[in-house]
Amino acid sequence: MKxxxxxxxxxxxxxxxxxxxxxxxxxxxxxxxxxLAIAIPVITAPLRPNFPAVTRPIxxxxxxxxxxxxxxxxxxxxxRIILFRGTKNVNSQFIIIPLxxxxxxxxxxxxxxxxxxPGTVWVEYFSDRRELSLHVFDLHDEAWWIDTIKNKYxxxxxxxxx
Amino acid sequence: MKLALEISIYxxxxxxxxxxxxxxxxxxxxxxxxxxxxxxxxxxxxIMIFVLLLGMFFGSLIYFEIALLIALTGFVSTMALAxxxxxxxxIE
Amino acid sequence: xxxxxxxxxxxxxILVIFFLLxxxxxxxxxxxxxxxxxxFYQRIHGPAITITLGTGSVLIASMILFSSTHERLVxxxxxxxxxxxLTAPLGAMMMMRAAVYRGRRQQQRDESK
Numbered sequence: 001m002k003x004x005x006x007x008x009x010x011x012x013x014x015x016x017x018x019x020x021x022x023x024x025x026x027x028x029x030x031x032x033x034x035x036l037a038i039a040i041p042v043i044t045a046p047l048r049p050n051f052p053a054v055t056r057p058i059x060x061x062x063x064x065x066x067x068x069x070x071x072x073x074x075x076x077x078x079x080r081i082i083l084f085r086g087t088k089n090v091n092s093q094f095i096i097i098p099l100x101x102x103x104x105x106x107x108x109x110x111x112x113x114x115x116x117x118p119g120t121v122w123v124e125y126f127s128d129r130r131e132l133s134l135h136v137f138d139l140h141d142e143a144w145w146i147d148t149i150k151n152k153y154x155x156x157x158x159x160x161x162x
Numbered sequence: 163m164k165l166a167l168e169i170s171i172y173x174x175x176x177x178x179x180x181x182x183x184x185x186x187x188x189x190x191x192x193x194x195x196x197x198x199x200x201x202x203x204x205x206x207x208x209i210m211i212f213v214l215l216l217g218m219f220f221g222s223l224i225y226f227e228i229a230l231l232i233a234l235t236g237f238v239s240t241m242a243l244a245x246x247x248x249x250x251x252x253i254e
Numbered sequence: 255x256x257x258x259x260x261x262x263x264x265x266x267x268i269l270v271i272f273f274l275l276x277x278x279x280x281x282x283x284x285x286x287x288x289x290x291x292x293x294f295y296q297r298i299h300g301p302a303i304t305i306t307l308g309t310g311s312v313l314i315a316s317m318i319l320f321s322s323t324h325e326r327l328v329x330x331x332x333x334x335x336x337x338x339x340l341t342a343p344l345g346a347m348m349m350m351r352a353a354v355y356r357g358r359r360q361q362q363r364d365e366s367k
Contacts, residue, residue: 020330075307082287115343118302121350137299163267170271177278184285196353204301237341244348
């Protein structure tokens, strides 16, 4: 069974994408989708990096819902700043955050979440010093940002890939 | 109800057009190259939203595929341009 | 002149109108930020709200409208949502890194003069 589905979640996603693109649940489309879901992971096996598996989907779900709320909240913050405050008194700065995590999958997830949130952009990860450089749109308190990234994002991500 | 829906789609179309014009201003004015690339990336997104709204306006599902293609090409072109800005070549 | 197969129920229409108005407001504000803000590092935060919240709300509006007028679940917009949410962060990160590298090179050139 393992050799037929080397990456089960990728297979499920491929089948879902095929059915969504064709917008049908006919037997033929489902069969062709299953064929794709078996063939593509086998063909692309050498291209797939060896990522650690997600061991706790519930933690991932909780993290993503927190990030969604945060995206909506900071969207309104950024739009308030753009509309009502001039460009002069916005304190945009680069900040450095020390990280404890050096798992590539976790870093990829962290960069996606940070970049999706308006107001923060990932600049660079220094792998030798294990530090992360961020650009923050309106910095009011550097310690608060470091605390938020470490406690609200980094710890749950480490819990997801444990 | 149908009238209100129609008016709101009109409002959305007009504001997306305004957004496209604003992106164009930054694209033409942008002092540095990275500003222009950023404006181009946003322009792709605005055009994708515009096509989706056109699909809602005409009540047709065909426009979905165009929007998907625009999103795909926009991503590839943004990545290529950003890579080019970084080193001066795309494939190292 | 919207061609609709069937009439749309009132609750769906209200939801669609809400998401459309929210989306159009956010889209204009994001690109306004692109024009108004001072330098590149500030400007990159403006379009982020257009891409996440603007695209998201227009896609939700489209899903609700087509699902209620076609009398079946039309959720293929989820593909665009997933694609945009996966790729937009990459684009922002690449542009930021390119800008930082270019800024550093410019600085070195100015110092060596």
